[in-house]
Every structure is written in C-alpha cells, then in structure tokens.
Amino acid sequence: MNNAINKKTWNTLRNSLFKRKGIMIFLFISCKTGSKTNKKRELPMLFELAKRPIFFKSRLMALVSIMVWSTLTAFTVPENVKEREEKLFSLLAGYKLKTVVIDPGHGGKDPGALGTGRYKDTEADVVLSIGLKLREYIQQNYPDVKVVMTRTTDVFIPLRERTEIANKANADLFISLHCNSASAAAYGAETYVLGMHKTEAQMNVAKRENQVIYLEDDYKEHYSNFDPTSPESMIALSLMQNAFLDKSIAFADMIQYQFRERVKRHDRGVRQAGFWVISRTVMPAVLIELGFVSNSAEEDYLNSDLGRTYIASGIYRAFKEYKISLEGYDSSQKNRPSTTDKSSSENTDREEQNDEVLEEMPTNENLIFKVQLMASGTKRALKPENFKGLKDVEEMEDDGLYKYTVGNTTNFEKAIKLQREVRETAYKDAYIIALYNGKKISLPEALKILKNNN
Numbered sequence: 001m002n003n004a005i006n007k008k009t010w011n012t013l014r015n016s017l018f019k020r021k022g023i024m025i026f027l028f029i030s031c032k033t034g035s036k037t038n039k040k041r042e043l044p045m046l047f048e049l050a051k052r053p054i055f056f057k058s059r060l061m062a063l064v065s066i067m068v069w070s071t072l073t074a075f076t077v078p079e080n081v082k083e084r085e086e087k088l089f090s091l092l093a094g095y096k097l098k099t100v101v102i103d104p105g106h107g108g109k110d111p112g113a114l115g116t117g118r119y120k121d122t123e124a125d126v127v128l129s130i131g132l133k134l135r136e137y138i139q140q141n142y143p144d145v146k147v148v149m150t151r152t153t154d155v156f157i158p159l160r161e162r163t164e165i166a167n168k169a170n171a172d173l174f175i176s177l178h179c180n181s182a183s184a185a186a187y188g189a190e191t192y193v194l195g196m197h198k199t200e201a202q203m204n205v206a207k208r209e210n211q212v213i214y215l216e217d218d219y220k221e222h223y224s225n226f227d228p229t230s231p232e233s234m235i236a237l238s239l240m241q242n243a244f245l246d247k248s249i250a251f252a253d254m255i256q257y258q259f260r261e262r263v264k265r266h267d268r269g270v271r272q273a274g275f276w277v278i279s280r281t282v283m284p285a286v287l288i289e290l291g292f293v294s295n296s297a298e299e300d301y302l303n304s305d306l307g308r309t310y311i312a313s314g315i316y317r318a319f320k321e322y323k324i325s326l327e328g329y330d331s332s333q334k335n336r337p338s339t340t341d342k343s344s345s346e347n348t349d350r351e352e353q354n355d356e357v358l359e360e361m362p363t364n365e366n367l368i369f370k371v372q373l374m375a376s377g378t379k380r381a382l383k384p385e386n387f388k389g390l391k392d393v394e395e396m397e398d399d400g401l402y403k404y405t406v407g408n409t410t411n412f413e414k415a416i417k418l419q420r421e422v423r424e425t426a427y428k429d430a431y432i433i434a435l436y437n438g439k440k441i442s443l444p445e446a447l448k449i450l451k452n453n454n
C-alpha cells in the first residue's frame with residue numbers, strides 16, 4: 001500500500017513539475033524530510049486544491065499557502081488522519097451539510113388532522129414523535145451535524161417562526177413533517193417541494209397545511225399577499241426557493257425511494273404545491289406527508305411505535321444518502337476511526353481500510369454509477385443545448401419525473417470525479433445515483449455492496 005502511495009505521489013509531483021518547478025521541488029523536499037504517511041496522502045489533494053481558482057486567487061497565493069502548510073506540518077503528525085482528510089475532501093466537494101432543521105408541524109392549540117377519532121394522538125403528536133426519533137438517529141450517527149427542532153414539545157409555533165428558526169440557524173436542509181387527511185380510502189406517503197400544484201388534490205393538501213395561518217392573531221399583517229391558488233402569487237412565492245429546487249427534489253426523491261423500497265409504504269411520489277412553510281426558507285426544503293390519519297390502517301401504523309421507528313429510519317437513510325451525495329464520502333460515526341480506542345493494531349487496520357476506500361475502490365459489474373443532472377416534470381429533448389452543453393445525456397423515467405444523467409461507470413471514484421466536473425462546469429447540484437441490476441438503489445446501499453465484495 002505504501003509503495004502505491006509513493007508512486008502516486010511521485011507521479012503527481014512529476015506531472016506538475018513542468019508547470020510549477022519551484023513549488024514542486026520545495027514540496028517534494030518538504031514531503032521527504034517530513035516523511036509522514038499522512039502528508040503524502042494529503043499532497044495529491046492539496047494539488048487539486050491549488051489548481052482551483054476559487055481557493056487561491058493567484059498562483060502566488062497558492063504557492064505561499066502550500067509553503068506555509070508544508071512548513072507547519074513538516075514536523076507534526078496529525079492526531080486524526082481521517083478527520084484531516086475529510087476536511088480536505090469536503091473542500092474539494094465544496095459543500096458540507098452541517099445543520100438540519102426538523103419541523104414537526106402543528107402543536108399546542110393546533111392539533112392538525114384529527115384522524116378517525118380512535119386515538120388520542122392527532123397529527124401534531126404523531127409528527128412530533130417521529131421528528132424526535134429522526135433527531136436521535138441523526139445525532140447518533142452524525143455527532144458533527146447540528147440538529148435544530150422547531151419544537152420538541154406540544155406547543156403552538158406560527159409558520160413564520162418556523163422558517164425564521166431555520167434561516168437564523170443557517171441550516172442546510174429543512175424537513176417539515178405532516179400527516180395527510182382526506183377520504184377514508186386514500187393512503188400512502190408523499191413528499192412535497194415548493195411549486196405550482198398540478199391537481200386540485202395537491203392544492204388542497206397545501207391549503208389544509210397553510211390553514212394554521214388563520215390561528216395566528218395577526219395573520220393579516222404577516223401573510224397579506226399570500227395566495228397559493230394564483231399562479232402569479234406562486235411565482236412570487238417561489239422566488240426564494242427556486243435556487244434550491246434541484247436539491248429539494250433530489251432529497252424528496254430519496255425520501256420517497258426509502259418509503260417505497262424499505263419502509264414498504266404506498267409511494268404517492270414527489271409533488272409540488274404552495275406550502276407557506278417551505279417557501280420562506282433559504283435552503284433546500286421538503287414537506288413530507290407521512291401518511292393518512294384518515295385511513296384506519298395507516299392511522300394504526302402511524303400510531304404504533306414500530307411504524308414511527310420505521311418511518312423515522314427511512315427519512316434518516318434518505319438524509320444519509322443526501323449527505324453522501326453532496327459531500328462525496330460517508331462521514332457517519334461508524335465510518336470514523338475510533339477516538340477512544342487507541343490500540344495500535346486497531347488504528348493500522350482502520351488506516352488500511354481507509355486507504356482502500358481512497359485508492360482502490362472495489363467494483364461490482366452489476367452496480368453502475370451515474371451522475372444525475374436534474375429531474376423535471378416535463379420531458380426534454382436529449383440535445384446538448386438543453387443540458388448546458390453536456391453530451392451523451394441519458395433519460396430515465398422514475399416516479400413521475402424525468403431524470404437526466406451523464407456517465408456510466410462501475411467505479412465509484414470515477415463517478416465522484418465526474419460529479420465534480422459536472423458541478424464545476426454545468427450543474428452545481430448534480431449528484432451520483434446508483435443502479436444495481438438496472439434498479440435504482442441508495443448510495444449507502446451501493447457502498448455496502450462494494451464493501452462486501454471484498
């Protein structure tokens with residue numbers, strides 16, 4: 001393994017030597033004298049960084065920064081190699097999910113949908129219980145991620161306060177939890193992103209969830225221009241969310257995938273409607289209708305501890321997939337080196353595993369990675385001019401959406417590389433999807449298959 005790294009480092013050095021002789025010679029000497037494995041592994045990543053104008057305004061700045069870094073680290077061994085690598089990787093990916101807001105709808109004087117009347121828990125109680133479980137799962141697995149709840153008890157929080165909480169927290173993701181209510185026959189789960197509704201039924205869901213506005217004392221003052229039934233009003237309403245729509249749809253899609261494939265709920269798809277609470281958040285935002293409390297069987301499920309656990313786990317797995325797709329690697333707790341156990345054999349073991357992930361990702365011929373550019377409710381002709389000049393775009397129809405992808409590789413690292421290229425040149429929210437035997441699976445599942453391959 002060490003030889004492979006040496007060779008790789010040397011190749012990177014040699015290739016770059018022609019362009020920036022001075023700095024490369026300096027780095028090479030510094031690397032050799034410092035002579036720590038960690039540093040050798042980080043060097044190729046630093047070269048990557050140095051090439052990016054976004055991090056360094058000029059070559060000179062890059063040179064000075066790397067010289068300072070080399071000098072500072074020449075005689076130190078970083079305590080946690082993985083952590084440093086993660087930081088570098090997240091810089092390369094250009095994005096890190098640090099804060100998530102979970103918003104259990106309703107509460108206090110607003111019980112939400114009442115259900116069939118067989119349970120004392122109403123929508124407000126169901127979504128709070130599931131929201132708290134979701135918080136627990138994220139905190140357990142991602143202690144670095146800050147989880148903000150809009151409420152943790154049965155209290156009334158006005159809609160505008162919920163969005164304020166999310167915006168003030170500078171959140172990277174907003175998840176609003178609700179339960180549906182309609183005729184006794186309707187059942188299933190659906191995830192909404194902001195947009196113009198396509199059917200009256202979808203508009204009615206938004207209407208019902210927005211109704212809470214009228215429970216607020218001074219609603220006229222705060223929501224005077226809000227009319228989700230008019231297209232003009234919806235366009236104005238969507239302005240703030242538009243920038244995040246691709247990411248919101250991607251996350252909504254991952255949630256519905258989990259509900260359908262793992263939680264075994266009836267999948268009603270990703271939908272759009274004018275929900276006030278996801279219109280004012282300046283981050284990707286979804287509103288999940290977890291199921292119908294007006295349907296007896298589904299109400300039973302939503303009121304059972306097992307049902308709540310499954311649903312919260314499903315959303316957690318979608319969260320995990322979304323995070324990996326943005327950051328390009330898995331930073332969850334169980335993928336980290338242990339900080340308490342310092343036994344040397346353990347550490348070597350983990351470092352070796354880490355090398356494998358970075359250097360020699362295994363492949364599986366039945367497992368294909370593609371980079372999804374966008375999803376759309378309307379079909380587009382597969383011409384480069386429709387996709388910011390990208391060639392060989394493919395179309396997949398899935399869950400009522402047309403999804404457009406590039407790339408076709410069994411190599412996850414190649415997919416990450418392609419994802420970076422696409423993000424830099426065309427679609428900044430592009431992300432990797434995985435197909436196993438032609439069927440879409442989540443990224444964590446795909447990575448598990450690759451790991452078990454060995």
Ligand SMILES: [Zn+2]
Binds near residue numbers: 106112113123177179
């Ligand atoms: Zn609701």
